[in-house]
Structures are given as structure tokens and as C-alpha cells.
Amino acid sequence: MKDLQDLNPNPLRKRDYFVVSSMLFGLFFGAGNLIFPIHLGQLAGSHWVLATLGFLVTAVLLPLLSVLAVAVTRSEGVYDIGKPLGPVFALVFMIMIHATIGPLFGTPRTATVPFSVGVQPLLPASMAHVGLLVFSVVFFGLAFLISFRESNIMTTIGKVLNPLFLLLLFSVFLLGFSHPMGSAADQAATVAYKHASFFNGFLQGYNTMDALAGLAFGVTVVTAVRQLGKTKPSSNAKVTAKAGVFATAAIGFIYVVLIWLGTTTLSTYKVSADGGVAFNQLVTYYLGGFGHALLATLLTVTCLTTAVGLVAAFAQDFHKHFPKVSYRTWLGFMCLASFGTANFGLDTIIQWSTPMLMFLYPFAMVLILLSVFSPLFDRDPVVYALVVGFTTVPAVLDMVAAFPPVVSQSAFGQALGTFQAHVLPFASLGMDWVAPAAIGAVLGLGYHFLRPVLGRTRATSSEKE
Incomplete structure (x- = not known):
């Protein structure tokens, strides 16, 4: 336009x-x-x-x-x-x-x-x-x-x-x-x-x-x-x-x-x-x-x-x-x-809105970084989807951990917390989204830059047949 x-x-x-x-x-x-x-x-x-x-x-x-x-x-x-x-x-x-x-x-x-x-x-x-x-x-x-x-x-x-x-x-x-x-x-x-x-x-x-x-x-x-x-x-x-x-x-x-x-x-x-x-x-x-x-x-x-x-x-x-x-x-x-x-009811609402804030922040961070560098990959939706998709797991875990004790300290909440602490790097620092997002970025960018090569390879194979 x-x-x-x-x-x-x-x-x-x-x-x-x-x-x-x-x-x-x-x-x-x-x-x-x-x-x-x-x-x-x-x-x-x-x-x-x-x-x-x-x-x-x-x-x-x-x-x-x-x-x-x-x-x-x-x-x-x-x-x-x-x-x-x-x-x-x-x-x-x-x-x-x-x-x-x-x-x-x-x-x-x-x-x-x-x-x-x-x-x-x-x-x-x-x-x-x-x-x-x-x-x-x-x-x-x-x-x-x-x-x-x-x-x-x-x-x-x-x-x-x-x-x-x-x-x-x-x-x-x-x-x-x-x-x-x-x-x-x-x-x-x-x-x-x-x-x-x-x-x-x-x-x-x-x-x-x-x-x-x-x-x-x-x-x-x-x-x-x-x-x-x-x-x-x-x-x-x-x-x-x-x-x-x-x-x-x-x-x-x-x-x-x-x-x-x-x-x-x-x-x-x-x-x-x-x-x-x-x-x-x-x-x-x-x-x-x-x-x-x-x-x-x-x-x-x-x-x-x-x-x-x-x-x-x-x-x-x-x-x-x-x-x-x-x-x-x-x-x-x-x-x-x-x-x-x-x-x-500010105190009560904060208790329940803070988890939403913790859920949204990883998404905001990756979307900001993707937007800043988007000219490098033409804002390819596949790159966005893979990075945001991989970020979803730590975002959900951060949200559960931030809920009031009735949720975060329940058996379900503690099980997720244990998984988060032992599996995701930087979880104790509140930055457990970094590694999954990086994996999604590598996969997404790899697909973006290899797609034309793969397309040409398929086209060449079809012509030979």
C-alpha cells in the first residue's frame, strides 16, 4: 500500500x-x-x-x-x-x-x-x-x-x-x-x-x-x-x-x-x-x-x-x-x-491480575524483539508462530507460580513449579522464557531462510522427472 x-x-x-x-x-x-x-x-x-x-x-x-x-x-x-x-x-x-x-x-x-x-x-x-x-x-x-x-x-x-x-x-x-x-x-x-x-x-x-x-x-x-x-x-x-x-x-x-x-x-x-x-x-x-x-x-x-x-x-x-x-x-x-x-479491592484484584501480567510479559518480550528485527525475515508469520509457541510453556508456568497460594501451592502448582525449576534454564531469575524462545527462533529462522532453497530443489527434481 x-x-x-x-x-x-x-x-x-x-x-x-x-x-x-x-x-x-x-x-x-x-x-x-x-x-x-x-x-x-x-x-x-x-x-x-x-x-x-x-x-x-x-x-x-x-x-x-x-x-x-x-x-x-x-x-x-x-x-x-x-x-x-x-x-x-x-x-x-x-x-x-x-x-x-x-x-x-x-x-x-x-x-x-x-x-x-x-x-x-x-x-x-x-x-x-x-x-x-x-x-x-x-x-x-x-x-x-x-x-x-x-x-x-x-x-x-x-x-x-x-x-x-x-x-x-x-x-x-x-x-x-x-x-x-x-x-x-x-x-x-x-x-x-x-x-x-x-x-x-x-x-x-x-x-x-x-x-x-x-x-x-x-x-x-x-x-x-x-x-x-x-x-x-x-x-x-x-x-x-x-x-x-x-x-x-x-x-x-x-x-x-x-x-x-x-x-x-x-x-x-x-x-x-x-x-x-x-x-x-x-x-x-x-x-x-x-x-x-x-x-x-x-x-x-x-x-x-x-x-x-x-x-x-x-x-x-x-x-x-x-x-x-x-x-x-x-x-x-x-x-x-x-x-x-x-x-x-485493589489488593485482591492485584493478587489475581499479577499472574496475568506474568503470563503476558514473556509474549510481550518476544513480540518486541521479533518486531525490531522483523525486517531481517520479512515479518514471516512462521517465525512468529514458532517463537511464540515455544514461549507459551514458560509463560503458563510463570502465571501459575504467581497465583495466590490456593493455586500456586496446590499439588498441581507445586508439580509445575518443580518441573519449571529443574527443566527450564534461568527459571529462578524469572527469565525461563529465554531458552524456549531461542529454540523457536532458530527453528523459525532456519525454515525461513531454507525454504527458498528447498523450493528450488523440489522444482529441479520435478523438472528432471
């Missing part, structure tokens, strides 16, 4: 690239991205450099690959990434991804995390539930209003919310650089990081699962770039790829600084229970009582940008494939469902 022509034939300005990159940064960077690196720095101590390198490989490179997968294949979202396996698989995969990182897991947490870390400590215990109710009404109300007009998303996140977040965050960085709490090189590492700091950092980044978000945000980024006049698929893909590089490079820089800051806190504090506590200690050390207010603001702003991305991507993808329901109706449904989950 011939490419559409750009509505804007001129090269984008640097300012346009900044806004798109800023928007993508804001979509990716949630509360976990802010607090995980701080805690990693505390755990790694003087081994923070190697731990950081491992963390960057998976927490920066994998999300970048998910954006590049959208760009390379000229996709418009999750559906197109799975399309080589057929429309049914693509649609089911899209629904499961959006449901899991949307109303069943990801989006409700964008409201509960800033509330529990930033607001709840200031409230009496008896007001916690009412406080969450009010906070989440305002939070998802803002997410709905920002996303109500698709053209507002890039402007609000790229020009307002994300620059505000970065300004506040860099003020903390300035304090940390000008008056460091201690020397990162002199801090003791925890046992796990003394001998395997790179690999433990690698696993910490892998477990952020930001690659899923990158696939979901693809439709939002592509739509935003179109609004700048880059409607030609090839032009849109180039802008999307460049924005992905700029955004993830900025995220990587912030990770390095956060991990270093986390390490320096060990001069004053012990290793904290989690990154939220560690970040609170950091800002309180520098700013006293105002520090907690700053932390609450940082978490709320960064979670709001992610929430906007998730609800908008959900509505855009579902409206595209179920067009009888309008974008705004899907948007309202997503916000209401996320509000309900956040207030009436």
Missing part, C-alpha cells in the same frame, strides 16, 4: 521533538521509576556503578525497544504488534494487555501509590478510606479531563506536567550534588550485591515491566506525531523512534542520579524497607517538613502523566477496534473502572 503524504512536509522543529519526547517521558515515568532506583542504590552500596549498568540494560533498553518495535513495524499499537499471528491473537493480546496494565492493575496503582506514600501519612487512620475516595475522584477526574480531547494530551503532558515534574526533581538533584549526604564509594553493599551487582541490577530493571507500557503507549505517541502533520507512516515512524531515543536517554540519566543519591543516603540512614521510604528520607533530610510535601507532589504529578497515558491508550485502541463505542465513552469507562478497583 502506498504511503500517505505528510500534511506537514517540513522537518519538525527541535521544539516539536522536545514536546513529543517530553510527553513520552511523562507516559513512561511513574512512581515506580522514581522510587525503585533510590532503593537499588541503597542495596548496592559501593557497587552502585555495576548495579546501575545492569539496571539500565533492562529498565531503559527494553522500553526503548518497545518504542522501536512500534516504529520499525509502522504499528499503531499493541494490536499491530501481534498481527503477524493473525487478527484473533492480536485482538485478544491487545485486550489482555490493556486490561492488565489498565483497570485491573496499572492504572489504579497510579492513584493509590501517591496517596499511600504522600497523603495517607498526614491523615488520621479513620480517614484513610474516605481520603483515598476523595483523592482518587480528583485524580481520575483530572486524568479524564486531560485525555478528553486527544489533542490536549501532548500539550498538557509534554509542555506542562512533565516539565513541572522535571523542575521539581532537578531541584532535589541540585541539593544532592551541592551538599551530598556522603560518599557513594564508601557505603557497604548488601550480601546479594557484593558478588552479583550487575545481574541483580539487571533483574531489578527487568521487573519494572515497562516494556508492556511501551507497547500500550504506541498508539498515543503515533497519534500525537500525526497531530504535528507527520501522517506518512515512514515519517511518523522516524519521529517516534527519535522521540523514544531522547525520552529513554533522559530516563537513563535520571536513573543514574537517583541510584547515586540512594547510595549516599547510607551515610545517614540504614537500608529502608522500600524506595518510597528512602525517597522520603532523602527529601526530609534536605527540606525538613516541606520535603514530604515535595515528595507527594512529585509522585502525584508523575503518576498523573502515566495515568493519562494508560487511559488514553486504552480508549484509543478500543475505539479503533470497536468503533461503535466512542473514544470518550471508552475513556469514561476506563476511568470509572480504575477508580472502582483503586477503592474497592
